[in-house]
Amino acid sequence: MPDSAPPHQHADASPPIPAPKFQGPQPIDGVRHIIAVASNKGGVGKSTVSTNLAVALAKQGAKVGLIDADITGPNLPTMFGLPAGFQANSEQGLHPIDRYGVKLISIGFLLPVGSPVVWRGPMIGTGVKQLLRDVPWGELDYLILDLPPGTSDATMTAAQDVPLAGAIIVSTPQQVALEDAAKAIAMFEKLTVPVLGIVENMSYFITPDTGQRLEIFGHGGAEAAAEEHAIDFLGAIPLATEIRAGGDDGRPIVEFDPDNPVAQAFRDIAQRIAAKADVLAQMAPPAAPAHTAQANRPAPAAPTPNERSVI
Ligand SMILES: Nc1ncnc2c1ncn2[C@@H]1O[C@H](COP(=O)(O)OP(=O)(O)OP(=O)(O)O)[C@@H](O)[C@H]1O
Ligand SMILES: [Mg+2]
Secondary structure (H helix, E strand, C coil): CCCCCCCCCCCCCCCCCCCCCCCCCCCCEEEEEEEEECCCCCCCCHHHHHHHHHHHHHCCCEEEEEECCCCCEEEEEEECCCCCCCCCCCCCCCCCEEEECCCEEEEEHHCCCCCCCCCCHHHHHHHHHHHCCCCCCHHHEEEEEEEECCCCHCCCCCCCCCCCCEEEEEECHHHHHHHHHHHHHHHHHHCCCCEEEEEECCCEEEECCCCCECCCCCHHHHHHHHHHHCCCCECCCCCCCHHHHHHHHHHHHHHHCCHHHHHHHHHHHHHHHHHHHHHHHCCCCCCCCCCCCCCCCCCCCCCCCCCCCCC
């Protein structure tokens, strides 16, 4: 008489362990809008724009957090006037600091000047995830992510781990920067993250002596790119010594020179972003169950043994 059980099964076999399900981006409790500031190109002003937008939103009465997601090149401590590495010996470890009304965290708080972070991609992704999830953010209207250049691990992690309200693309006016901005727009579209719009930074220069307007890098390219990609043009920020100096001295222009027209340009962009994020949130469908949420987003990278804790 043949055995009724198939030959590969034992009578006491344990039930199979279900494969882990990709849960999709999960909200952070208490945080309303998570907004990424990105560009494919380096040095176009992402950190400057992130800093001044965060401070502008805070000055308009919003509760704002800011994550320096540029793990290998954190610049926000300098832009907020905080000394590099000042939390290296803190008993609390890495923790956010309230500065100019903004709750800021950066891995630069742990690193003395000149110390490089030499991490592979998966570790960078883990670092960003910890800055998002392992920090007691409390109630926030906006959590802004200052991303590193490129279509990097930090960007992928952010898009896959949290429901981004949208991304702001920063570009300068010259063709090579606009080409990179187009790639950033395409990347967010692939990640099904709405693009809130494009900011043209270093758009023009007003000569201090004659008041003449010089368009050093060209002008209007970002506006044309916005039209071409059917996204909003959020505004233009001039090339201005005060912006550079404010970044180097840790004195954001929106905080320290609020009557400067440049500060007004940042405030106008902040207002447009706030309005857009609210509209998108109202239009969003009700939250789907975790196992089906954002099912069309790519699965997150598997953790590797190299992953390391930053907090
Ligand atoms: N509108 C501006 N006028 C003058 N200087 C500016 C302006 N925007 C940015 N800068 C200066 O340009 C430099 C690069 O800016 P920033 O660090 O914000 O760029 P980034 O895109 O974040 O760079 P990275 O890709 O390295 O992260 C900084 O010294 C900053 O002060
Ligand atoms: Mg930067």
